[in-house]
Amino acid sequence: xxxxxxxxxxxxxxxxxxxxxxxxxxxxxxxxxxxxxxxxxxxxxxxxxxxxxxxxxxxxxxxxxxxxxxxxxxxxxxxxxxxxxxxxxxxxxxxxxxxxxxxxxxxxxxxxxxxxxxxxxxxxxxxxxxxxxxxxxxxxxxxxxxxxxxxxxxxxxxxxxxxxxxxxxxxxxxxxxxxxxxxxxxxxxxxxxxxxxxxxxxxxxxxxxxxxxxxxxxxxxxxxxxxxxxxxxxxxxxxxxxxxxxxxxxxxxxxxxxxxxxxxxxxxxxxxxxxxxxxxxxxxxxxxxxxxxxxxxxxxxxxxxxxxxxxxxxxxxxxxxxxxxxxxxxxxxxxxxxxxxxxxxxxxx
Ligand code: GLY
Numbered sequence: 001x002x003x004x005x006x007x008x009x010x011x012x013x014x015x016x017x018x019x020x021x022x023x024x025x026x027x028x029x030x031x032x033x034x035x036x037x038x039x040x041x042x043x044x045x046x047x048x049x050x051x052x053x054x055x056x057x058x059x060x061x062x063x064x065x066x067x068x069x070x071x072x073x074x075x076x077x078x079x080x081x082x083x084x085x086x087x088x089x090x091x092x093x094x095x096x097x098x099x100x101x102x103x104x105x106x107x108x109x110x111x112x113x114x115x116x117x118x119x120x121x122x123x124x125x126x127x128x129x130x131x132x133x134x135x136x137x138x139x140x141x142x143x144x145x146x147x148x149x150x151x152x153x154x155x156x157x158x159x160x161x162x163x164x165x166x167x168x169x170x171x172x173x174x175x176x177x178x179x180x181x182x183x184x185x186x187x188x189x190x191x192x193x194x195x196x197x198x199x200x201x202x203x204x205x206x207x208x209x210x211x212x213x214x215x216x217x218x219x220x221x222x223x224x225x226x227x228x229x230x231x232x233x234x235x236x237x238x239x240x241x242x243x244x245x246x247x248x249x250x251x252x253x254x255x256x257x258x259x260x261x262x263x264x265x266x267x268x269x270x271x272x273x274x275x276x277x278x279x280x281x282x283x284x285x286x287x288x289x290x291x292x293x294x295x296x297x298x299x300x301x302x303x304x305x306x307x308x309x310x311x312x313x314x315x316x317x318x319x320x321x322x323x324x325x326x327x328x329x330x331x332x333x334x335x336x337x338x339x340x341x342x343x344x345x346x347x348x349x
Contacts, residue, residue, distance in 0.1 A: 002027045005328055006180035008172045008194065011037040012152065012317045013306050014186035015159035018166065019077075020325035021184075029180070030163055033171035036252065038188055038313060039152040041206055041284025043232040043240040046070055046148040046315045049117035050092055050108075050221050053311075058339035059293045060115045063312060065336065066319040067146060073318035074150060083158040086151030086234055092219040094119070095127055095134060095141040097268055101223035102139045109142050119144050131216050133272050149219050149232055152314050175303060182328050184304045188287045189250070191307035197295055198347055199308045201250050201285035204243035205258035207266075209276040211239045216270070224265035231266055231273075238279060241266045252283040286310050291346040296324060297333055299342045304328060 003026050007018045010032025018030045045051070048067040052060060074087040094109070096102035109119045119142045127141050128134050160167065175183055175194055185191055191199045211233065220231045232240040244258045259281060267274050289295060289308040294316060299305050306324045309316050323334045333341070 003182060004180045005029070006031060006178045006183045007186055008175070008178065008183060009186035009188060009190070010167055011186065011188055012039045012156060012159065012313060013309060013320055014184070015156070015163055016317045016321035017184055017186055017306055017324045019159055019162050020321040021328055022163070022166070024325055024329045026329065028166050030167045031170050031172045031178070032167050033190065034169050036284065037156065038284045038286055039156050041204065041282045042152045042314055043206060043230065043242045044086070044150045044152040044314050045092070045219055045230060045232060046150060047092060047144070048315065049112040049115070049119060049144040049147050050094060051311055051315070052112055052115050052117070053292065055111070055114065056291070056293065062319060062336065062340070063315060064116070066312070066316040067148070069318035069322065070148065070150070070315070077155070077158045077162065081158040081161045083154055083161065085154045085158060087148065088150070089148045090218045091143055091145040092147035092221055093122070093127060093131060093141060093143055095220055095222045095269055096139050097135070097137060097222065097224040099139055100226065102141070105141055105223055112144065117144065117146060131218060131220065133215055133270055135269055135271055138269070147219065150314065151234060155314070155317070182302055182304060184306055184324060184328060185299070186306040188307060189285050191287065191305065195299055195305060197299070197305060197307070197342055198290055199287045199295070202288040202310065203246040203248050203251060203283055204286055205254055205262065205281065205283045206240055206242040207259060207262050207278065208280040209239045209241065209273060210279045211237045211276050213237065215239065215272065220269065222265055222269040224268040227261065227265040229262055229265040229269070231270065239273065239276065250285065252285065254281045254283050258283070286313070289347060294320065294340055295342050295347065296320060296337050296340040297327070297342055305342050
């Protein structure tokens with residue numbers, strides 16, 4: 001008999017797991033609460049280098065594995081649905097405005113290199129040759145060639161199309177009512193109330209501007225007077241500026257302070273943006289965990305968790321989908337999932 005799989009959560013992770021499970025011949029239903037999704041606010045940076053925040057090896061390996069899978073995942077999903085996903089591989093420029101910022105950028109580049117991520121130091125002149133709109137005041141920075149981007153809204157639309165009528169619009173508040181052989185909980189910040197696992201909301205505000213023509217080619221991660229900001233240019237002229245990081249519980253309000261924290265450093269680095277019309281300002285909730293790593297694996301018989309991707313949900317979508325679908329299909333956790341098990345000590349200390 002075909003295994004019946006219920007996926008609770010219709011965000012990027014849930015839909016991608018569902019898609020891979022369908023491809024393995026499983027009978028899949030996705031329960032989508034139709035609430036705001038982190039991926040509709042996310043800028044879509046695929047940043048195995050510049051999102052590294054610590055020396056944690058297993059997470060770095062997973063980020064690299066996510067990055068390696070993105071080109072094929074994007075091509076396959078685009079082919080299956082006819083939706084162009086905005087996957088772009090110009091790389092990321094890491095830019096420092098002041099000498100203090102440059103010291104911080106050099107420290108971070110050391111961390112990226114120790115993690116096996118190539119970064120190339122660039123002078124201020126080299127940065128401005130690549131992106132002429134950068135302020136002449138920049139001090140220097142680096143190029144991370146393997147940091148890429150994709151448009152998460154397009155990915156979400158494509159995955160919804162690929163899953164089709166297997167999506168049921170229903171909010172699940174109690175796993176015991178789900179009728180399936182295997183239930184995958186991919187409910188973002190809703191995972192805590194469903195499972196008791198320590199997933200918390202970490203708010204991020206983003207500003208979207210409309211640029212007149214492609215003003216910059218690369219993603220820019222800027223350090224400006226100790227503030228960090230990233231600018232992500234899309235082909236259609238949208239420029240996404242992100243993102244704040246705020247511990248405020250379930251709060252998706254947009255605040256003047258949040259917008260200031262984004263626009264001030266962004267305009268310090270790229271003065272021209274003050275002329276661009278504002279297209280949208282939104283706040284989303286990243287699913288954070290105590291050790292900043294996702295929770296992936298069996299919680300108990302018949303229940304698997306795929307949640308807590310924090311700042312790396314988009315990057316980790318393809319690798320999570322492959323590994324979790326393997327676990328669903330075989331009942332055996334792939335080796336790469338083991339450090340992220342729901343019973344790991346780091347979640348509870
Ligand atoms: N990955 C970028 C962010 O979470 O803001």
